[in-house]
């Protein structure tokens with residue numbers, strides 16, 4: 001789901017090419033206001049004693065009386081022995097007239113938005129039971145305050161549903177958790193024949209009943225309760241199709257308000273086909289090929305990824321790509337719990353960036369990433385949602401959306417394009433997860449298996465940790481024999497959790513004739529790296545390709561650099577292995593006698609290279625092996641002062 005542009009922003013940005021990707025600044029505040037009740041009214045995560053197999057919704061929309069009259073069939077398997085009573089979630093204002101199994105009425109109790117039902121008998125583990133619930137009422141609330149009975153902006157009656165995260169049980173009885181998908185569903189909708197209804201799956205039949213008609217859809221794929229949707233007004237339909245294989249077509253039907261099918265709108269809608277092509281290439285085939293894709297216009301300001309038919313408040317590229325990507329990430333693989341919502345929203349947000357990259361190039365992608373990074377920096381707490389009682393916390397724009405998307409960008413940086421896209425494809429097509437549910441550890445497992453890399457540091461800090469690193473990068477260089485030793489120190493401010501961030505970091509060192517790029521693994525809060533150039537460095541750029549969500553300042557100062565070196569220090573010689581010369585560098589924070597000694601590989605002292613009193617400073621000692629007649633082999637060099645001793649290994653390779 002995505003709520004984007006505020007009306008005022010449409011005015012401000014209507015001539016701005018980037019308007020469609022603006023995140024609403026009022027996002028969090030509005031969500032908080034819209035959901036005063038939080039979780040108190042829902043029972044979560046539903047009755048865990050059964051596993052839903054099938055839902056059938058047979059609903060009549062009585063718009064004149066703002067009522068739903070429904071019969072919902074639930075087929076489910078018991079997952080325990082001796083199951084004689086179950087509960088489903090349904091708001092108390094929905095009045096149940098009867099619950100049956102077959103022709104037998106079942107006794108039930110309805111309170112606190114829970115319906116407890118005595119089954120006709122005890123069911124053992126693996127046995128299927130069926131209940132049929134007849135009910136009616138006026139649904140109220142609506143996810144994100146999308147009220148059910150509305151009028152369109154062109155003044156026509158509109159019925160539409162938005163159930164994420166806790167609103168499904170406002171309009172039909174279900175197990176109100178994404179953890180338990182139904183394997184299939186039927187959705188029958190009866191309404192006045194002056195309106196056209198739209199729902200999920202494949203339209204199988206339209207039955208005319210006089211002044212009303214009944215539309216019957218079949219959902220062949222697993223579906224989460226909150227992805228079942230209904231919308232109804234006097235739509236115009238713009239039919240299109242996507243040729244996903246030569247000669248094979250997926251229907252792509254756009255339900256838009258009557259009289260709004262201008263040429264410019266048709267051009268917008270037709271972009272869906274390009275997007276289907278892009279995302280099928282990137283993620284594997286569209287998940288619901290036996291059914292359809294499409295859009296249903298509604299009055300809510302953003303979009304919602306209802307399975308096979310996204311509900312849309314507008315048709316900008318960002319919103320269209322976002323909801324389409326959800327068909328893979330959200331609908332094909334659904335977050336198992338709301339703590340893991342970033343698996344839906346982070347991926348959909350990142351999918352927008354991929355669309356920009358595909359349509360307008362990598363610079364446009366980076367523009368989108370930078371804008372998400374800016375937004376992500378205001379995120380507080382971990383991406384793994386701490387408080388799912390608050391809908392505003394689950395759907396926090398800076399955290400679940402922008403930072404979630406940026407995490408995927410960072411993973412792309414860590415793995416490189418080949419491994420990253422392979423991992424994404426492996427995840428969405430994983431035999432265990434596909435058409436089922438997932439948590440962060442599932443994605444991590446597949447990403448690690450696919451890439452062959454240990455990503456525990458990455459997920460633990462970016463999904464379960466908070467904030468982002470603040471780096472101070474100090475650099476300097478020394479010249480010896482036309483070789484330039486560039487020394488870089490990275491220091492991170494102390495963070496709450498993690499204390500500091502572990503990431504591969506990239507450096508660009510510029511010279512008069514071009515740039516050299518180096519990637520190092522930064523896994524200490526204060527860490528030094530060295531690079532050798534054969535040309536004088538003129539500038540160091542940290543993370544030049546902006547792979548990391550960060551604040552960074554780069555300091556090019558001899559003074560500052562030496563401040564960091566307030567300790568005795570013996571560097572690894574360079575080059576190493578060497579022939580015939582190598583440089584040994586060391587730092588003295590105070591005046592002292594210093595002795596530099598060479599040992600052979602048996603530990604015998606063979607040469608005293610240096611033995612004298614020196615002032616504080618950073619020193620280079622050049623060892624010329626030819627001068628001492630050394631042969632190929634392993635040597636050790638040791639620096640000793642009256643307060644410090646350190647030994648390092650070097651290799652002479654002739």
Ligand SMILES: [Zn+2]
Nearest residue numbers: 001002345348
């Ligand atoms: Zn979304």
